[in-house]
Structure formats: C-alpha cells, structure tokens
Amino acid sequence: MHLHDTEPTSPEYAAHQSPEEGFINPVYHSIAINSGVAAKIEQGDTIWLFSQLSSPWGNFPPSLDGKIEVAKIDKNNNMPGRYRFDAGIESRWYPLYDASTLVSKISTTNAARKIQPLLSANQQTVGQALRFPREIFNPRCLIDHATAIEQMAPDFISYRIQDGTEQAFGLARRLIQNGRSVFWDRWSLPRRLSERHQEVDAAALDEHIMEIIRGSRVVWGVSSELYGLTGSYSQLEKQFSEQLGKFREFPPWRAD
Missing domain, CATH: 3.10.590 (ph1033 like fold)
Known part of the structure; x- marks a missing residue:
C-alpha cells in the first residue's frame, strides 16, 4: 500500500x-x-x-x-x-x-x-x-x-459561492471538529470543476448531487442574500432536501 x-x-x-x-x-x-x-x-x-x-x-x-x-x-x-x-x-x-x-x-x-x-x-x-x-x-x-x-452518512453543505463561502467554511470546520464527515463542493466535487472550472456534464453533476443528498445525514443551508434564488443549485438542493425532511438552516448552529 x-x-x-x-x-x-x-x-x-x-x-x-x-x-x-x-x-x-x-x-x-x-x-x-x-x-x-x-x-x-x-x-x-x-x-x-x-x-x-x-x-x-x-x-x-x-x-x-x-x-x-x-x-x-x-x-x-x-x-x-x-x-x-x-x-x-x-x-x-x-x-x-x-x-x-x-x-x-x-x-x-x-x-x-x-x-x-x-x-x-x-x-x-x-x-x-x-x-x-x-x-x-x-x-x-x-x-x-x-x-x-x-459507514458514516455525511453532512451536506448547501450555499452560494458569491456570498456564502466564508460561512460555509466556518460551518464545515465546526462540523469536522464535532466528528462529522462533510460533503462540501470545495472538497468533494471533481477538482477539474471546483479548482480549474472545467466543463463537466450537467446531468451527471445534478444526479451526483441528488444522490449525495439522499445518502446524507442532514443538509445545512447556509443563509445568505443569494441563497435559494430561482435557477441556482442552492434552490435545487434546498427543495430536494426539504422533500426528504433533511434540510436545516444555518445559522443557527445546532449540535446533535
């Protein structure tokens, strides 16, 4: 190895x-x-x-x-x-x-x-x-x-890059300090997308995000002015996780 x-x-x-x-x-x-x-x-x-x-x-x-x-x-x-x-x-x-x-x-x-x-x-x-x-x-x-x-269901962080990245970082760090595994796109999406902004298949990306949400413990929605706007991934993530009963707004922080 x-x-x-x-x-x-x-x-x-x-x-x-x-x-x-x-x-x-x-x-x-x-x-x-x-x-x-x-x-x-x-x-x-x-x-x-x-x-x-x-x-x-x-x-x-x-x-x-x-x-x-x-x-x-x-x-x-x-x-x-x-x-x-x-x-x-x-x-x-x-x-x-x-x-x-x-x-x-x-x-x-x-x-x-x-x-x-x-x-x-x-x-x-x-x-x-x-x-x-x-x-x-x-x-x-x-x-x-x-x-x-x-064996651990990850916590999914949903946010807007434009005005929610700093809060998303703070949330991810707090979750990690509390022993959670975390799906955050800055880490969890293919590097060619998150780092180099290369084109990826939109349908494959959508299905991947939905599959991670299905398997997550909870979906944290990081509140910001742009969060959940029509046509954004954050809107898709919020609506889908609400249907599954997994959505949790942040802030406030709730440890469990």
Missing part, C-alpha cells in the same frame, strides 16, 4: 477526462516515474490519497481524499514522464473528515527498509510529507479509518 498527496493543479488531475467521469469514483492517478516508490506499485496495490484545504479564513486538518485500487498500470501513455494507474471498481473518493490522529499513527518504509513516521519534525503538513509517494508499513489504522468514514 502506498500514500500520496493530491494537489489540485498537478498532472494527476490535469489530464483530460470526459465530462461525466470522476464524480463518484476516481478514474486514474498518475505519479512521476522518477518517484522511487512509483516503479514498485503493482496491479492490485492500493494508493491512498491525502490532501489538506486552506482558505483565507484558516486551514482544515488533513483528510483522506481517496483510494485508488490499481487495476492497470500504463507506462506508455500520453503523460510523458509519468506512470498512469487506472482505478478499479473499489476505488472511491472520501468526504472531508479529520485525519490528524491517523497521520500521526502512520509509519512508512524508506528505500533502505527503515521504518519511520509519516510526519517528521521538519514536515509539519501532510503535503510536505507526501510530495513523493511513500510505502505504508502499518496499513491497518488507515483501513480502519476509511471504513469508519464509509
């Missing part, structure tokens, strides 16, 4: 995907061929992806972003200097969920087969530690963490 960081602007996500791909499950992951452990990854291995969101209002804790169950390895692809690892059917994305305790427990094995903690004294962030992929020594804690997330 192997660990890697996910940077939204990197080639791992910048290569072409069709407009309907990547919503529910990853399609592939790529790693530079000069990353030592990349050449050791085999079909059937698992690549675990971590990331950490930052914002003008503060940072989130590190979170498990996804897992790639390697179904195929393509060393002769259209990404020069990189291995492409096609994702199997068990691959998946994860919602926001605090992985601070997890990353403090993970140990890795270096090229000399020496066991060392994932985070060293001079590597304070998961991004620094995972600039290059690492081989996991003790995967059980990671598997248990992933299982816990998979």
